[in-house]
Amino acid sequence: MTETLPAQMAPPEPSRRALLLGAATAALARPAIAQGSFPRRAITIVVPIPAGGGTDYAARLIADPMGRLLGQPVVVENRPGGNDVVGLTHAARSQPDGHTLLLGYCGTMAGRAAIGGTGPISTTDDFVPIGQVSDTPQLFVTHPSIPAATLPEFVAYAKANPGKLSYASAGNGSMHHLGTELLKSRTGMDLLHVPYRGTGETISDLIAGRVQFYMNSPPPLVPLVRDNKVRALCVSSNERHPGLPHIPSATEAGLGDLPLNVWFALYAPKNVPAEIRARLSAVLEQGLAEPAIRDRAFEAGSLVRFAGPDATAQRLRTEIDGWRRIAEAANIRAD
Numbered sequence: 001m002t003e004t005l006p007a008q009m010a011p012p013e014p015s016r017r018a019l020l021l022g023a024a025t026a027a028l029a030r031p032a033i034a035q036g037s038f039p040r041r042a043i044t045i046v047v048p049i050p051a052g053g054g055t056d057y058a059a060r061l062i063a064d065p066m067g068r069l070l071g072q073p074v075v076v077e078n079r080p081g082g083n084d085v086v087g088l089t090h091a092a093r094s095q096p097d098g099h100t101l102l103l104g105y106c107g108t109m110a111g112r113a114a115i116g117g118t119g120p121i122s123t124t125d126d127f128v129p130i131g132q133v134s135d136t137p138q139l140f141v142t143h144p145s146i147p148a149a150t151l152p153e154f155v156a157y158a159k160a161n162p163g164k165l166s167y168a169s170a171g172n173g174s175m176h177h178l179g180t181e182l183l184k185s186r187t188g189m190d191l192l193h194v195p196y197r198g199t200g201e202t203i204s205d206l207i208a209g210r211v212q213f214y215m216n217s218p219p220p221l222v223p224l225v226r227d228n229k230v231r232a233l234c235v236s237s238n239e240r241h242p243g244l245p246h247i248p249s250a251t252e253a254g255l256g257d258l259p260l261n262v263w264f265a266l267y268a269p270k271n272v273p274a275e276i277r278a279r280l281s282a283v284l285e286q287g288l289a290e291p292a293i294r295d296r297a298f299e300a301g302s303l304v305r306f307a308g309p310d311a312t313a314q315r316l317r318t319e320i321d322g323w324r325r326i327a328e329a330a331n332i333r334a335d
Contacts, residue, residue: 038098038276042073045101045266046094048087048108049170050080053199054217054302058133058264059103061297065287066280076103080198083171083335084108085119092126096269098276102127106263107175110316114323115173117334124317127267128277131284132307132315134297135263137237138179138215139222139247141230146212151233151253154213155187162190167213168202171195172335178323179215179236179260181330186255195335206230217262218244218301236260243298259322263305265312281309 045063049055059076067074079087088108094100109123140151146165148154158165169176172195184191194211196202199220206214207229214221214230218241224230225247234253235241241249250258266284268277287293288306297304307315327333 038279039070039072041099042075043067043070043099043101045074045076045103046087046091047076047078047103048080048084048091049078049105050198050200051078052203052220053170054219054262055103055105055108055264057219057300057302058105061293061302062103062133062266062284062287065290065293066283069283069287082119083117083173084112085121088118088121088123088126091267092121092269094269096271096273098268098272098280100269101130101280102267103133104265104267105175106261106265106316106319107170107173107178109265109267110319111175111178111323112171112173112334114178114320115327115332115334117171117173124313124320126270128270128272129309129312129316130266130268130277130280131309132305132312133264133266133284133288134302135261135305135307136217136301136303137235137241137250138175138260138262139218139225139235139241139244139301140183140213140215140233141206141221141225142214142233143206143209143212144228144231145209146231148233149231150248151250151255154233155189158189158191158213159187163192165212166192166194166210167215168206168211169193169195170198170202172332173323173327175260175262176215178326178330178332179258180213181332182258182260182326183215183255185330186258215260222301241301241303243301243303259319263315265307265316277309 045059047056047059063074091102113123148157167180225232232247234248236250236258238251285306288304294304
């Protein structure tokens with residue numbers, strides 16, 4: 001026999017407001033359950049620049065420790081093209097679930113953004129930082145045929161030969177471009193700008209002597225310096241690079257306070273859940289703290305320096321503003 005509750009004891013029929021509230025609560029709970037299982041598959045770090053450069057190096061540096069700590073493979077995918085816009089667009093429009101990330105180079109994220117050179121993508125609005133990976137002075141090098149062993153000697157030679165020497169960059173708005181234009185304005189040199197699509201192509205022409213001056217992060221250049229294929233003039237910082245103690249600083253070379261440090265950071269699409277972003281940031285910090293990873297970077301001339309999401313976001317905004325002023329003064333526009 002089924003017992004029937006008296007009317008006064010029967011549970012009240014749920015109101016429409018209570019039903020809606022319950023449905024909303026359940027909807028909020030569902031993503032949390034999905035986030036708890038992150039990562040569910042391999043994670044891809046998109047590099048919008050061809051293989052062989054500093055961005056590619058930074059991505060591969062962090063892929064192994066992050067994969068071990070997350071328990072899923074972390075693979076690097078180079079998607080060059082369109083002055084980095086192809087890779088940026090792919091990463092920005094990917095599913096914001098933490099499984100597709102972007103390794104961003106300051107020359108792309110700040111330099112090109114400052115001149116409107118990132119196409120339909122806003123580096124500040126379409127991405128959120130996971131954290132900074134490294135922060136390293138640039139290395140200034142020349143072809144050995146140039147009769148200059150120091151930066152002052154190179155400046156003097158260039159000024160004695162106005163418009164006859166060229167410098168390489170990864171395109172308009174890249175750090176090589178904006179940085180060399182800043183150097184030109186500080187020294188009075190007249191150098192011809194030759195843009196390239198990738199570091200590998202640039203280095204080939206530098207070794208061949210088709211361009212005479214180049215600045216970039218140390219990893220792709222240090223082996224060339226050691227093999228005497230290029231000549232190092234100085235690093236862009238006020239102090240000597242601890243991994244390159246034999247190379248003078250910019251201050252020693254007669255220039256100080258050059259805002260030319262090369263830095264790389266890991267980003268996610270803007271709507272990535274906060275819990276996933278926090279976990280990725282913690283794993284990145286933990287991985288970069290491993291002595292083997294720091295030593296590996298140091299040997300290549302790169303300095304591991306983690307910074308959290310907020311500090312990275314602030315640095316990006318500050319540098320975009322600063323490079324925008326320099327680009328306007330030099331009349332630099334997007335391609």
